[in-house]
Amino acid sequence: EVTETSKKSIVTFSEIHHFLLSDTIITETQKRISNAFDVFDHESNKTVDVREIGTIIRSLGCFPSEADLHDIIAELEEEEPTGFVRYEKFLPTMTKILLERKFRPITEDLLLQAFEVLDQQKKGHLEPEELTKYLTQEGEPFTQEEMDEMLSAAVDPDKNVILYKDFVSMMTFDDTR
């Protein structure tokens, strides 16, 4: 019978190497998390408003859906919700999310396909009303404010339509800025 201790005593060089490497990654990751958290820690007391959690997670490069966020927040809140999330709780949760690479980014191709799906008549563009209808009624609906903001960036001012191919290229270029 192989006991726990004896199992642990067998360690290979590659395991050590792996351990050290991942340690660095963990530290770096945690630093990134800490920095992102600090931007929203207005009182410098290692807490952030729970309503900012989504923004923080997204700012670290993740693409969760609203439903995903809902679950995460449920996990992060105190037994008696205070409206604030403490760093001690946030750090391990977020580290796990980043290391497991959950909520992967959406590629330009995928995004384009999504727009094409909405463009049922294959016009090559979308009317503002069309897009508004989809995004404020389907899926995880946008608020009016979110819709307005997106339209201000997406609508071609001359033609008053959304040339989604250009829009997607432009926005993804921005991301890599």
Added chain:
Amino acid sequence: MGCGVTKTSEFNRKFDKDGNVIPAMKAAVLIQRWYRQYAARMEVRRRYTWNIFQSMEYADLQDQIKLYNFLGYLMDNFTPSSTERNLISHIFRENEVCRDAEWERYFSYNNITVPDIYSGPRLTFPLDMDQAAHLVEAFKNKQQLHSRYVLQLLLETWKLLRVLPNINRVSTCHSKEITICGDLHGQLEDLLLIFYKNGMPSLEKPYVFNGDYVDRGKDSIEILLILFAFLLVFPGDVYLNRGNHEDHIINLRYGFTKEVLNKYKLHGKRILKLLQKIFSWLPLVTVIDQRVLIVHGGISDTTDLALIARVDRHRYVSALRPPKKKTPSRTNVYADSERYDEMIICKNRRGSLTFPKPFGARESFQRRSLQDFSSTVARTLGEEFEVRRRQAEFSLSSFSKSHRILSSALSSDSEPESSEFTDTGNDEWKQILDLLWSDPMSHDGCIPNEVRGGGCYWGPDVTEGFLNRHNLQLIIRSHECKQDGYEFCHNRKVLTLFSASNYYEVGSNRGAFVRLGPDLVPYFVQYQATSMTRGLSFPQNVKRTEHTALKVLREQLFVHKSDLLSAFQEIDKENTGLICLNDWASAIERVLHLDLPWRVLHPQLVSSTTDGKLDYHGWFRDLALKKPSSEHIEQTMLETLYRHRSTLETIFRIVDTDNSGLITFEDFRQTLKLLSAYLKMEISDEVINELVISTDTNNDGSIDIDEFMEAFRLVDKSRLERGKSLLKLMQDNQSLPQETESPQTVYSTAPQTSQCPASQPADPPVSNTTDSACSQTANPPASQTGSLTEDCPASQTEDLCHISVVVPPQ
């Protein structure tokens, strides 16, 4: 951040036999998910951009406070020689004691004739609504009111304000809705927008304006004139509160004084003097229906409205000076100048705690100058600031603290009199400071507001206590810029309202005003003066604001280069020239104390790293021109002068006792000495002489302040590399027509010492950046500032002022 895993399988059922509903929903979710991520990243950028602006603003405020503490300290601790006397005593010189009738004669406008060609409004008093509306229209059309009418209007305003109580009491009877506006800061466009959306003040439309009408924006006087005009026409329906910027000493630094002197060259001085009085007569708070308190800054745990109601508010001319005592005493150092001399001499015979050196005969003492004291002052001042900073149990602001400490030093052997400074005068002063300068904080308690140097930070428990004690339900205050124009805190019992949109930069924030009906439920209207933002999308707006903030930040990094370099070299002991990002971030924070997320910002500030390490020398080269070692001293001095140009300009304006815009050589020399004492940095006589000569462009023995400040301008990098002497540069600038800026420009000051390498005459003289261009760092990948030029007013000083939150636009 590509993940490489395509999810095309999601759309395989694109053409479902049922139709497109399911895939469309999936597509929608995808787009929403993606966009929200993008928006979040924009938000983070917006957020740290905001942090940058706010921390710079606070850093600048602290500068202001430090300066006045320093000057106060000097004033109390040494005798200026006869030539230096005006320099310092002027700052604290009280208003000459005059009876009102004499003042009216001084401010008399009757002998000012208005020329026929004047096409602006001609006011007749008493004013009526049409004239007020006409005035608004005139200012909208960029006309300027003639100084005669300005003085007349101000005089009438003064007369009216004198009979108003400290606490305005308003009622929403007759179903009147009251409109309340926050800080305007000279931004006329915002006031016009408010009037457009909400209508102008009238019997049916009462307004409360919550202070900070002036400074920073370029139309402060116009805003004042409009508000005063409506006050005169509808005295029962327009209420004005005093803000912390309704203070002539603050105005010296933040642009209002300069604006008035520029617009009213002949009578500006009188107008300013009259405004000084008017500001002191502005009511302190407004109460609506005995339920809602409106005050500019806020409260403290000692705020007592009953006491506020009783004070002689006009005695508190400036927050930076304690009130003048009516009964002069031996320890009253704030009496007028003649008394002051006597006093100092008395004190000095007793010996001073701060200067333990024995004093000699009267004559020899008087011969002592600022120069002699500079090292002593600098040392003890530095120590003293440190001590104060560390004291935990502050109950008064830094201003009063410094005065208390100094005064107790003076009155060391006369116990009874030392208690004068804890009498009602000081208590009242603290009450007013708290009202005008405080900020809310989220945790309980009440602590001195070290950031601003005046007032306090007050917590929700203080709000609760205060509201209960006075039977109120809401506090509406301003004083702090908010991104959405307003913000609640303290469980919705405190509302911050800010009416100057685009305050830090075009697109930085909205402004707001609020309406209260008899139910006292606030109804908000937000707006943004959009002449520049029209046509910009939300992401473009964010980027543009961010761009300005980063430019400002890079400038700060540049001017702290010497300190930063030392900090880096301390870490990089092996002198590899490389530093890792974490060390870089912590070093910067240690030097700049701006409390910014440097690691998050680093991609914007650092163009490239190798193996996670930064070549800091190269980085500095990107930020600014690195000069060879022989010019190291000069670089430090330039940096320092540039960094402290606000302070320098403020001192100039103080020195310019008759507000003429000119100062003599001697005063200029004294100013620089004063500055060198304050900065604990040696500015040698040679340097000063060189500066004096090179800036006397009028050739009349006096220096034009504006011209001198203009001398801090961009210089072409290549010209500096060729080592052209500054004198030559200035001469060139004056003789050549303006050209557009070249892409690589750096900051430098115009006056340089003779340590410059010899110039090479073969180089074609290329002029500096134009009036219309804003300054830029020598950051190659940067930054087209073309779109920002329209914001910058004509003069060059104002360009630099505008893009930097350290020096305000005028």
